[in-house]
Amino acid sequence: MNYKLIFLVVPDPHADIDGALAQPLKEQQLDAVLAAPANAVESIQELIGQGREPSVVLVGPGIGNAASVARQIRTVWPVGQILFVPAGEQFEAVQTELRYVPMLGPNWSLVALGDPRLGEKLMRAVQASRQRSRLRTTLDRANVRLAEPKPVDSVAYRQSVISEHYLASLLQHSSDAIFSLGPHDNVLYWSTGAERLFQCRPRHNQQAAELPFWSAMLDALLARIHAGASPLTAKMSTVIDAQTLHLEVSLARVQDEHHTFIGTSISARDVSDVVRAIETERAGRHNAERLGRLKDEFLALLSHELRTPLSAVIGRTQLLRIQHRDAPDLQYSLDIIERNAKLQAKLIEDLLDVSAIVTGKLTLExxxxxxxxxxxxxxxxxxxxxxxxxxxxxxxxxxxxxxxxxxxxxxxxxxxxxxxxxxxxxxxxxxxxxxxxxxxxxxxxxxxxxxxxxxxxxxxxxxxxxxxxxxxxxxxxxxxxxxxxxxxxxxxxxxxxxxxxxxxxxxxxxxxxxxxxVACAGDGTGPARQHPALPAAQSRMLAQRRILLVEDAADTRELVKDVLSAHGAHVLTAASALIALDLLGSEALDMVVSDIGMPQMDGYQLIGEIRRRGFAGDTLPAVALTAFAGPLDRQRAFDAGFQAHVAKPYIVTELVATLTALLARQDQPVR
Incomplete structure (x- = not known):
């Protein structure tokens, strides 16, 4: 045995070893031979044949069927040290899989990739292999001395008989169902665990196909066993006394000392509790996702219903302040109204932000x-x-x-x-x-x-x-x-x-x-905001523009109309998307400003229909004026066909600046 040689099973033996795995190998001064799962058995046989038997087999991260690979290695390397090193996200799945996998023996251990104990566990595995190798050498020397024919040692004979009793007791009291088949697939042995699990007793010379859990899939696996494949594992379900049993079935080829096929060993483990737990967890996850969607829909609706009246309050207040600049007492009252309305709007924003952050749905621009x-x-x-x-x-x-x-x-x-x-x-x-x-x-x-x-x-x-x-x-x-x-x-x-x-x-x-x-080059995507046009320029830009305003809330509709009219725009109003479509065909328009949440047809559907009728965004720009104010809502508006998005409750100057910027962009000559 080469104590400095590690046999490492990885998904891609041609790739570099993961740094978290390479470091302990380097610290312990160990060499590694890499092999893919499909070639693991062949590669380790080749090493043993060359006199380079490894001290430890490492089943590395990224191996999807780690336990199955280990069981295949056990067919040619039955007692060596195996160390499973799954990645952090695989750890629980591999741990659960190993808990239910038979025939791995006691000489294996499990540690997560990146665990600080990895180096220690690796060294312990190497030391255990060295100790076992020395013991094997001692036993081999003893066997040479005992090779000469001698009278039967009664003590050794009794120990052999006792060992057989231990093995028989283990088989009979195992909770797994264990079967032995002859070379012609007739049942030679049927454990007590099989009687308990399937609630029946075997018949003399019963065929495997007559076993209560047998299926066409197991017929196919048994044919592969006869062809030389071993071991094989399958998961299946069967019905016993009107109850569904979920089973994990393992089949292994049995050979004599001349490597002649003499039968098949089969073990069936009831994993119904595990399957039910997984199904319960999956159902719970689906239910949680459904509740999450319902909560998101509720928050979006709540946001819309709370923002819409606030939009009217803040907008009217700002409009009154502009119209009554020379009334200090009124200005004082308007300041109080606007300040408190904005505080209420900020409270709504904060509550929605908490939800978005907790659920991981907050996006950054x-x-x-x-x-x-x-x-x-x-x-x-x-x-x-x-x-x-x-x-x-x-x-x-x-x-x-x-x-x-x-x-x-x-x-x-x-x-x-x-x-x-x-x-x-x-x-x-x-x-x-x-x-x-x-x-x-x-x-x-x-x-x-x-x-x-x-x-x-x-x-x-x-x-x-x-x-x-x-x-x-x-x-x-x-x-x-x-x-x-x-x-x-x-x-x-x-x-x-x-x-x-x-x-x-x-x-x-x-x-x-x-x-x-501090930002490095390329961290951001350029300037965040551009300065809005000055008020005088805004009024000139909106003067005589024909704007279609679509809003089902009367207060908001009248407010926006008043704001735009004050800047010289000619505003046509529609209380629904259907009315807006009728106006679209009869009026020459410069812009559409539309709410999103409306009955019968919402703003997304409206802008989609407008674009389908041939009104492109560069000739008829559209602004979404909505209480659906999250980043995803903003992106959805752009995807639907809007060129800008203004969230309620809005600032009058922000609304006007957005409209004038769009119109200015539209008026720029194409180069």
């Missing part, structure tokens, strides 16, 4: 983003909040023109959530600091620090938990659901970033530290 621009946009978004609370917002940016790769909307959401949290917990007259700098390992560090009420040490580990609040009592001073920081943490991590919080204690302020990797 990556761009190269200038850190300074990102921070300025975030601080601008909270200026009204800091002014209302008379707080000082101090910024210090030492990052130059550095960019990070990310989704600009989601990164602004991270910063807004932390900034609004700092503002909420800082008393009037306090200060919020925002600092950005470059730190080692090519990282951008953003620190948001406040002089607020601070966080108790015992609550710090739970700051980023969903719905976690230090004071959750009915008399608490600060509102909110406690999900903003949880969303911020998960979004930061989706951008390969980190977020940490520190606080000296109650009344001593809080500091949040964000770190993101």
């Amino acid at each position: 990556l761009h190269d983003i200038a850190v300074v621009d990102l921070l300025r946009a975030a601080t601008d978004s909270v200026q009204a909040m800091t002014g209302a609370r008379q707080l000082k917002l101090v910024t210090q940016y030492a990052v130059g023109a550095v960019t990070i790769a990310g989704d600009v909307h989601r990164l602004q959401q991270v910063l807004y959530n932390i900034l609004s949290n700092a503002i909420k917990f800082t008393p009037e007259g306090g200060t919020v600091h925002v600092r950005a700098s470059l730190v080692p390992h090519s990282l951008v560090q953003i620190v948001i620090e406040d002089t607020g009420c601070g966080i108790a040490a015992e609550f710090l580990p739970y700051v980023f938990d969903k719905f976690g609040q230090e004071d959750a009592s009915s008399t608490r001073r600060f509102g909110g659901l406690g999900i903003g920081l949880s969303i911020a943490k998960q979004l930061a991590e989706l951008h390969a970033g980190t977020i940490a919080v520190t606080s000296p204690g109650r009344g001593l302020g809080t500091s949040f530290t964000l770190r993101f990797p």
Whole structure:
């Protein structure tokens, strides 16, 4: 035996050995001979014939039928050490398979690829092989001395008889059904386990085809056994006394000392409990997937129903502010209405984001983003909040023109959530600091620090938990659901970033530290946003344009009409997609603005029909104005035939900017 030689079974013997497997081989100074599963038996026989018997057989990762390969190797290498090394995702499946596989013997072990104990287990297997080889050498020498004919040793004879009793007891009390067939497939032996499992006794000279579980598939396997194949395994089902049994059946060829075929050994194991457990798990998984789909549909519907009225409230408020610029008392009231409506919209966004993040359905639109621009946009978004609370917002940016790769909307959401949290917990007259700098390992560090009420040490580990609040009592001073920081943490991590919080204690302020990797060339896909057209240019672009507005909600329909009309557009309205199609044939149009969630025919179907009638996107652009606002909804709108997507509740300026940008693109000459 070559103690330094390992026989490695891998899917592709011509490929490089996996690094996690190559390292322990190198550390133990072991050589490896590689073979594919189909050639494993032939290769190990060749090594043994060359006097290069390996010390250990490694069944490597990626082998789909690891136990079957090992059993084939056992036919030519019956007692050697076998070490199964499946990949992490295969570990449980291989472990379960080995639990139910007979005839592997005691000399095998199992360890996952990448387990730190791999090297130790490999060395133990080599040592066990060395010890067994020495013992075999000792026994061989003893056999030479005992080769001369001698009187029968009564002690040895008794031990032989006792061994036979042990074997007979093992066969009779095994829970598996065990059969022995003669060379003509007649039943020679039928274990007690077979009687218990199939609830019947054998008849004299009964044929294998008459066994209660026999099938055409087993006939085919038995023919292969006669042709020299061995061992073979099959999974099958049979009905015994109106009950379905799921069986794992193993067949092996039996030969005498001259390698003459003398029969077949068969074992049948009842795996019904395992099959039922798998079926139960599969049914549970399907049910969970169905419930997940129902939840997604419910959230989409809830989003639509909540966003639609908010869209009307915010839009009307913004329109009134534009129309009554010289009424300070009214402006004050409109500010309150809009601020609270936006808070409600933000709450809806947060709840939907939590669901999307937890289910792994949140997608990011990556761009190269200038850190300074990102921070300025975030601080601008909270200026009204800091002014209302008379707080000082101090910024210090030492990052130059550095960019990070990310989704600009989601990164602004991270910063807004932390900034609004700092503002909420800082008393009037306090200060919020925002600092950005470059730190080692090519990282951008953003620190948001406040002089607020601070966080108790015992609550710090739970700051980023969903719905976690230090004071959750009915008399608490600060509102909110406690999900903003949880969303911020998960979004930061989706951008390969980190977020940490520190606080000296109650009344001593809080500091949040964000770190993101600096963008390398090609990390993003270019600039994230373009600046919208200026208001005057927008009005000129919309003037005299004929726009078809399709919206089933009357409040929203009238609001959008008023907004576009105020910019000089001629707006035709339709309360349904069917009415819109009638107008389409009778009016010359420059653009279609349509809701998505409508009865009878939705917006996707409407735009599909418009495109089928020959109105292409470059001559009749279309904008989806909808409460279905997720990334997948946005992509679905584009796929259906829309050229832009505006989510409800929308900002009036955003809606107008989107329409003017589309019209400007349409007016550009083709080069």
